[in-house]
Amino acid sequence: MRRVYLDHTATTPLDPRVFESMKPFFVEKYGNASSIHRFGQEAKAALDESRDIIEKLIGAHPGEIFFVSSGTEADNFALKGVAWGLRKTSGKNHIITSKIEHHAVLGTCEFLEENGFAVTYLNVDGDGMVDPDDVRQSITPNTGIISIMHANNEVGTIEPVAEIAMVARDHQILFHSDAVQSFGKIPVSVGELVVDLLSLSAHKIYGPKGIGALYIRKGTALESLIHGGGQERGRRAGTENVPLAVGFAKAASLVQNDREVESARLLCLRSKLQSMMEGRFPWILVNGHPQQSLPHLLNISFDSTRIEIDGEALLFNLDLAGIAVTSGSACTSGSIEPSHVLLAMGRQEKTAKATIRFSMGRSTTAEDVEYTVDVLEDVVRRIGRVKE
Numbered sequence: 001m002r003r004v005y006l007d008h009t010a011t012t013p014l015d016p017r018v019f020e021s022m023k024p025f026f027v028e029k030y031g032n033a034s035s036i037h038r039f040g041q042e043a044k045a046a047l048d049e050s051r052d053i054i055e056k057l058i059g060a061h062p063g064e065i066f067f068v069s070s071g072t073e074a075d076n077f078a079l080k081g082v083a084w085g086l087r088k089t090s091g092k093n094h095i096i097t098s099k100i101e102h103h104a105v106l107g108t109c110e111f112l113e114e115n116g117f118a119v120t121y122l123n124v125d126g127d128g129m130v131d132p133d134d135v136r137q138s139i140t141p142n143t144g145i146i147s148i149m150h151a152n153n154e155v156g157t158i159e160p161v162a163e164i165a166m167v168a169r170d171h172q173i174l175f176h177s178d179a180v181q182s183f184g185k186i187p188v189s190v191g192e193l194v195v196d197l198l199s200l201s202a203h204k205i206y207g208p209k210g211i212g213a214l215y216i217r218k219g220t221a222l223e224s225l226i227h228g229g230g231q232e233r234g235r236r237a238g239t240e241n242v243p244l245a246v247g248f249a250k251a252a253s254l255v256q257n258d259r260e261v262e263s264a265r266l267l268c269l270r271s272k273l274q275s276m277m278e279g280r281f282p283w284i285l286v287n288g289h290p291q292q293s294l295p296h297l298l299n300i301s302f303d304s305t306r307i308e309i310d311g312e313a314l315l316f317n318l319d320l321a322g323i324a325v326t327s328g329s330a331c332t333s334g335s336i337e338p339s340h341v342l343l344a345m346g347r348q349e350k351t352a353k354a355t356i357r358f359s360m361g362r363s364t365t366a367e368d369v370e371y372t373v374d375v376l377e378d379v380v381r382r383i384g385r386v387k388e
């Protein structure tokens with residue numbers, strides 16, 4: 001059976017070149033990067049070089065990248081680290097974020113609320129955009145950190161991060177952005193985005209699972225979350241995962257090398273997919289900003305006022321036909337809860353439940369797109385009930 005993987009936002013396959021780059025650090029160059037002997041120094045050199053590569057790719061200064069276990073940990077580290085630090089030093093206890101953040105940010109904010117912090121969750125408009133004026137108006141003398149994602153993982157909307165960061169800077173408030181989905185798809189420069197903290201993850205860019213990074217602008221005060229040895233310059237204890245760091249850096253270099261060409265190709269495929277869908281299914285609504293959007297992602301809902309269709313049955317039937325898609329973020333797939341992102345954008349609950357997120361990648365071809373739309377047409381004919 002033909003299989004089409006259209007869930008690159010959830011994760012990507014490991015690039016074989018990345019795998020090759022990592023291999024020696026499992027079996028031959030296995031030293032502990034904190035050891036002073038030659039085995040250790042060999043591992044440390046590879047770790048330093050990997051850090052250096054990622055720093056250069058995002059325009060950071062040396063020593064501003066800290067390796068962590070995932071994008072989730074990077075988000076936790078940024079928010080909890082700053083929050084605990086601020087509480088100690090300035091007593092500030094207010095956080096501003098948006099309703100459409102990834103659960104790694106939202107769950108962390110909820111935890112911080114349970115621990116005495118106050119959080120403002122900003123609304124977004126119908127395209128999933130945060131308004132910098134709303135950020136400005138939510139600032140209080142107690143605001144210590146603002147966290148707004150660079151690009152949304154469900155609908156692909158690219159947020160006006162630099163503008164929001166300037167608002168934060170004007171008020172001397174730290175600014176964090178989750179760039180897990182934007183890195184490798186659109187330019188990510190910590191200078192241009194004016195961020196103090198930025199989260200990254202390797203497995204979204206054909207790198208290994210289990211490693212991410214937090215960019216911490218020099219001089220930014222934050223508490224450590226993991227205590228123990230002095231690894232990662234005392235900020236994140238635990239023996240460094242050298243093979244994964246090497247793989248992360250290799251994956252980042254490779255995506256950066258062909259980012260422009262590949263993003264343009266994916267944009268063409270997305271346009272094709274969107275126009276084919278709109279041609280065949282007059283009841284769909286496209287979610288996300290029409291221009292300020294990630295190139296590889298198309299999120300559509302079946303308008304519940306015009307067609308009745310069960311979202312889960314839709315995904316299940318596509319899977320039976322070999323097509324892997326999701327209805328929202330990977331973390332919530334499998335649950336019947338409507339997406340918090342779509343609800344925040346004003347979609348009806350029933351419509352939000354009948355949603356498909358297509359996210360394309362290196363292996364996606366025009367034939368895959370055509371096959372997907374053909375299969376979907378058949379599935380919709382079988383399980384959908386048009387109301388008009």
Ligand SMILES: Cc1ncc(COP(=O)(O)O)c(C=O)c1O
Pocket residue numbers: 009010069070071072073075102104149151152153178180181201202203211212329330
């Ligand atoms: C925007 C965003 N932030 C954070 C994460 C979590 O990253 P990781 O899977 O590396 O924990 C994801 C994963 O889907 C994401 O899309």
